[in-house]
Structures are given as C-alpha cells and as structure tokens.
Amino acid sequence: MSDEKMKITLHVWRQKGPSAPGELKTYKVDNVNPHMSFLEMLDVLNEELLQKNEDPIAFDHDCREGICGMCSMVVNGRPHGPRKATTTCQLHMRSFKSGDEIYIEPWRAKAFPIIKDLMVDRSAFDRIIASGGYVAVHTGGAPDANALPIGKKDADEAFDYAACIGCGACVAACPNASAMLFVGAKVAHLGKLPQGEVERRSRVLNMVHTMDTEGFGACTNHGECSASCPKEIPLEAIMTLNRDYARASFSGDE
Amino acid sequence: MSAPKKTAKRGLAGLMDSTIGAKILMALTGFVLVGFVVQHMVMNLQLYAGPEALNSYAHNLKHMMGGGFVWGGRAFLLACIAIHIQMAMKLTNRNRDARPQRYAAGQRTQVTSYAAQFMALTGVVILLFVIYHLLHFTGGVVQPDNFHVLDAEGRHDVWRMVVTSFKDPATSIAYIVANIALAFHLSHSVTSMFATLGLQSGRYRPILAKVGPAIAAFVLLGNLSFPISVLAGLVHI
Ligand code: HEM
Ligand code: SF4
Ligand code: FES
Numbered sequence: 001m002s003d004e005k006m007k008i009t010l011h012v013w014r015q016k017g018p019s020a021p022g023e024l025k026t027y028k029v030d031n032v033n034p035h036m037s038f039l040e041m042l043d044v045l046n047e048e049l050l051q052k053n054e055d056p057i058a059f060d061h062d063c064r065e066g067i068c069g070m071c072s073m074v075v076n077g078r079p080h081g082p083r084k085a086t087t088t089c090q091l092h093m094r095s096f097k098s099g100d101e102i103y104i105e106p107w108r109a110k111a112f113p114i115i116k117d118l119m120v121d122r123s124a125f126d127r128i129i130a131s132g133g134y135v136a137v138h139t140g141g142a143p144d145a146n147a148l149p150i151g152k153k154d155a156d157e158a159f160d161y162a163a164c165i166g167c168g169a170c171v172a173a174c175p176n177a178s179a180m181l182f183v184g185a186k187v188a189h190l191g192k193l194p195q196g197e198v199e200r201r202s203r204v205l206n207m208v209h210t211m212d213t214e215g216f217g218a219c220t221n222h223g224e225c226s227a228s229c230p231k232e233i234p235l236e237a238i239m240t241l242n243r244d245y246a247r248a249s250f251s252g253d254e
Numbered sequence: 255m256s257a258p259k260k261t262a263k264r265g266l267a268g269l270m271d272s273t274i275g276a277k278i279l280m281a282l283t284g285f286v287l288v289g290f291v292v293q294h295m296v297m298n299l300q301l302y303a304g305p306e307a308l309n310s311y312a313h314n315l316k317h318m319m320g321g322g323f324v325w326g327g328r329a330f331l332l333a334c335i336a337i338h339i340q341m342a343m344k345l346t347n348r349n350r351d352a353r354p355q356r357y358a359a360g361q362r363t364q365v366t367s368y369a370a371q372f373m374a375l376t377g378v379v380i381l382l383f384v385i386y387h388l389l390h391f392t393g394g395v396v397q398p399d400n401f402h403v404l405d406a407e408g409r410h411d412v413w414r415m416v417v418t419s420f421k422d423p424a425t426s427i428a429y430i431v432a433n434i435a436l437a438f439h440l441s442h443s444v445t446s447m448f449a450t451l452g453l454q455s456g457r458y459r460p461i462l463a464k465v466g467p468a469i470a471a472f473v474l475l476g477n478l479s480f481p482i483s484v485l486a487g488l489v490h491i
Contacts, residue, residue, distance in 0.1 A: 013358065024359065077357065077360050103358075108353055108355055108356065108357055109352060110352050110354050111352070173361075175361070176353070205264065209272065211273075212271075212272055212273050217351075217353070218274075218277060218345045218348060218349055219273075219450075220446065221445070222365070222371075223365045224363055224365060224366055226365075227365045228364070236456075238449065239452050239453075240452070242277075242451065243455075245269075246269070246274070246278060246451075246452060249265060249266070249275070250266075
C-alpha cells in the first residue's frame with residue numbers, strides 16, 4: 001500500500017441551524033494520508049478551518065470503532081460511503097484515489113431534522129425504542145450462562161438482529177425514508193428470545209405506532225436499507241415485522 | 255427519557271391506521287387483481303382457437319347465473335381497484351413527505367429496480383388503460399363499429415371485434431405500451447406482495463424473488479401476442 005499523500009476535493013453540506021438554508025461548499029484537502037479514517041480526514045480539514053477562523057464542520061461521532069452508530073453521513077450518495085458493511089468512522093481514505101471529488105451530506109428524512117451541517121437529530125429512534133424495544137424484567141444479578149436454554153438457530157439469529165447499532169443509515173438510504181429495517185431488527189431480535197416473547201405483541205404494535213407518528217415513510221420493498229446497513233441486517237427483518245404486526249393486530253392478549 | 259404514553263390501537267382499527275395495514279390492503283387487493291389479470295390473459299388465448307371458441311366462452315360467461323356472475327365480479331374488482339388506488343395515493347404521498355429535502359448531490363441506489371422506483375407511474379398508466387379498455391371492448395364507446403357486430407349464431411362477435419380493432423396500428427400500440435407498464439408493475443409488486451404479507455422469509459425467499467418477474471413476463475408475452483399476431487397477419491378474418 002502506498003503511503004503517498006492524496007489530494008481530495010470535498011463538497012460538504014453546510015447548514016447553520018435547523019431552519020437555516022443549507023448548501024454544498026467546496027473544500028480542498030491536500031496531504032491526506034491514505035491510512036487516515038474518513039473522520040480523521042474531516043478532523044484535519046476542521047483544524048485548517050479553525051486556523052483560518054472559519055466555522056468547523058459539525059458532524060456526529062463517538063466510538064470511532066463502528067459500534068455506537070453516531071457517524072451519520074451520506075458519502076457520494078451512499079450512507080456511510082462506498083464500502084459494504086462499514087461505518088463512516090471505519091472507512092479509510094485508501095478507499096478513495098488522489099484527485100477524487102467527494103460529496104458529503106447529512107441523513108435526509110423528516111423524522112431526522114438537521115441540527116447543523118452533517119448532524120441530525122435521531123431521537124425519533126429513541127422514542128421508538130422507548131415505546132417497546134425492551135424487555136421489562138427484574139434483572140437482578142448476572143444470570144448464569146445457559147441457565148435459560150435457547151436453540152442455537154434462534155440464538156444466532158437474535159444475535160445477528162441485535163447487531164443493529166441504530167445508526168439510521170437504513171432510513172437515509174430508503175427512497176421513502178422508511179424505518180422498517182431498524183424497527184424490524186429490534187422486533188426480530190427480541191421476538192426470537194424467550195425473554196422477549198412476553199411482550200411480543202404489545203411491543204410490535206407500539207413500536208410501529210411510534211414509527212408512524214414520527215413521520216417515517218412506508219416500506220415498498222426496494223431493499224436499499226439492507227444494502228446500506230453497516231451491520232448487514234437482512235431484509236427478513238422487515239418480513240418478520242410485517243408478520244408479527246399482522247398477527248398482533250388480531251390477537252386478543254397482550 | 256421517559257417512555258411515551260402512546261399505545262397503539264388494537265384490532266382492525268389499529269391495523270387500518272398504520273402504514274403496514276395500508277400495505278397489507280394493497281397487497282390483498284393487488285393479489286385479487288393479479289389473479290384477474292393472469293386468468294384474463296389465459297382465457298384470451300382462445301383468440302387463437304377461432305371465433306367459435308372465443309365467442310361462446312364470452313357468451314357463456316355473460317349469461318352465467320343470469321348475468322349475476324359478471325356483475326358481481328365487476329363490482330368486486332372495482333372495489334379492489336378503488337381500495338388499491340386509495341392506499342397507493344395515501345402511501346405515495348406519505349413517502350414523498352417523509353423526505354422533504356432531497357439529497358443535493360443525488361442518491362446512489364444499489365439494489366432497487368426501475369420497476370420498484372416507478373410503481374406509482376406505471377400504476378397511473380394501468381388505470382388510464384383500464385378506463386380506455388373498458389370503453390373499448392366492454393362498453394363499445396370507443397370504435398363502436400367494431401363493437402356492434404354479431405356472429406352467425408346471433409352472439410356478440412368478440413373475436414371479430416378484437417381482430418378488426420388490432421388491425422389499427424394506433425390501437426395496437428396503445429395496448430402494447432399499457433402492457434409494458436403492467437409488466438413493470440407486476441414484476442416488482444408480486445414479489446413485494448409476499449414480503450408485505452410476511453410470507454417471503456426463510457427458504458422460499460429466492461423462489462418468491464423470481465415469482466414477480468416470472469408472472470410479469472408470462473402476462474406480457476401472452477397479452478402482447480394478441481395485437482402482434484393480428485398486425486403480422488397471423489390471425490386474420
Ligand atoms: C390491474 C391493475 C393492478 C394490479 C394487478 C396491481 C397489483 C399490485 C400488487 C400485487 C401490488 C403489491 C402490494 C405490495 O407491495 O405488497 C401493488 C402495489 C402497488 N400498486 Fe398496483 N396494481 C394495479 C393497479 C394499480 C394502479 C391503477 C395504481 C395507481 C396508482 C397502482 C399503484 C401501486 C403502488 C404505488 C404500489 C406500491 C408499490 C410498492 O410496493 O412498491 N396499482 N400493485
Ligand atoms: S438496521 Fe442497520 S442501518 Fe438501520 S439503524 Fe440498524 S445498523 Fe443502522
Ligand atoms: S463513530 Fe461510532 S459507529 Fe462510527
């Protein structure tokens with residue numbers, strides 16, 4: 001791998017506040033080390049902007065290791081950029097070439113209002129979780145491993161669905177800004193486990209209700225969500241959600 | 255943050271209030287319409303069996319249960335179309351509103367199809383075509399001279415009506431264009447229907463993914479063959 005420095009042209013969405021008009025602004029970043037992460041490249045640009053007394057680009061980030069789901073940005077038309085199963089913080093500049101032009105925009109959805117530049121308010125997801133994405137149990141001390149037997153297939157599938165980090169890339173990628181993959185991942189994850197079985201019906205009804213009232217779009221089965229998901233949550237999550245929802249609607253018990 | 259105190263309505267009312275319920279209604283009404291479209295194409299293959307076959311089929315169908323069967327069927331299909339379109343408009347508007355500001359530099363889609371992206375447009379083309387088609391072959395308002403013809407047994411000469419109509423290239427082209435739109439609509443929607451009904455998971459998924467395009471191709475080939483055979487002189491009076 002070459003260590004040669006890269007020259008990159010960025011077109012970044014700049015927007016001062018939630019209701020301010022925004023626009024794409026062009027920045028040149030020279031001296032980009034190919035081993036930098038995408039966010040480190042933005043850090044370098046922000047240093048330069050600060051030295052020039054300009055407003056740095058606001059973007060969300062926290063763990064920078066692909067687990068918190070904060071680093072939301074659409075890079076060249078794809079949430080989290082060009083690499084499959086990779087969050088923006090785990091994307092490296094070696095995925096680009098010197099001389100590339102890169103467009104960076106925030107998630108765009110009515111339910112995710114822009115706070116500033118690339119930062120959006122994803123608390124709609126928190127409200128969906130609060131309306132049912134949990135199990136109401138006395139946790140007590142840590143239980144013994146395997147005290148509650150769970151079949152391997154169910155355990156594996158629940159674990160795969162539990163990998164969702166709530167980043168919102170599915171909403172950003174969906175032509176309808178639908179949150180069905182996120183909600184489906186939670187419903188499928190908890191529904192696969194005995195601990196989640198108790199509240200299975202009220203959970204799906206309440207989470208879908210909150211999803212709808214938050215203003216997300218409806219699913220038309222494009223499949224863009226799953227293709228953009230950094231954790232590769234499968235589309236089956238949505239089919240499970242549809243089935244659980246229909247079943248719960250017609251069931252009398254909680 | 256405290257949990258919101260919104261609880262969903264249960265039962266049919268709750269289902270109908272939700273986006274998933276609206277999709278389920280689209281899928282169920284779509285299922286009926288797909289069934290109709292497929293049998294309609296297959297029955298029309300009787301065009302190739304000649305005037306006797308097609309005309310007697312049409313005659314018997316119209317007089318089944320003293321005409322009650324056709325009228326019942328028409329009412330049911332009309333209700334399905336009305337519900338389907340009502341839900342399509344509701345969801346399409348909602349989906350447009352869900353992203354008030356588009357991506358300034360565009361979105362790069364990875365797996366979706368043209369069929370999936372133009373569902374509402376192909377739907378509108380189908381609707382306009384259905385209206386034209388009913389005025390043409392059911393009502394005889396368009397091209398009444400082709401319509402008001404009886405065969406030797408005094409039955410409506412459906413075979414002659416179809417063949418004379420398709421000899422006109424403009425009419426044939428209208429049917430061909432509409433059926434291409436229908437094929438796009440079906441190729442996405444039939445597979446989508448299984449997903450919406452929660453039936454497309456597990457080991458059936460790879461098969462169901464091909465069912466939409468397969469049904470679309472089947473209906474398209476059959477329906478296009480009618481005007482093309484007439485234009486090519488393979489079926490003639
Ligand atoms: C013969 C007529 C029609 C048939 C056979 C048909 C069939 C279907 C089916 C089976 C679905 C799948 C529902 C699902 O996604 O689960 C569907 C979806 C849809 N239809 Fe139709 N339809 C017809 C006419 C129309 C018309 C007139 C419109 C008018 C606007 C329309 C608009 C839509 C839309 C927007 C969808 C949702 C697409 C999606 O899921 O991505 N359809 N249709
Ligand atoms: S389903 Fe995937 S894309 Fe959507 S929030 Fe979860 S991790 Fe992010
Ligand atoms: S910053 Fe945590 S996932 Fe990217």
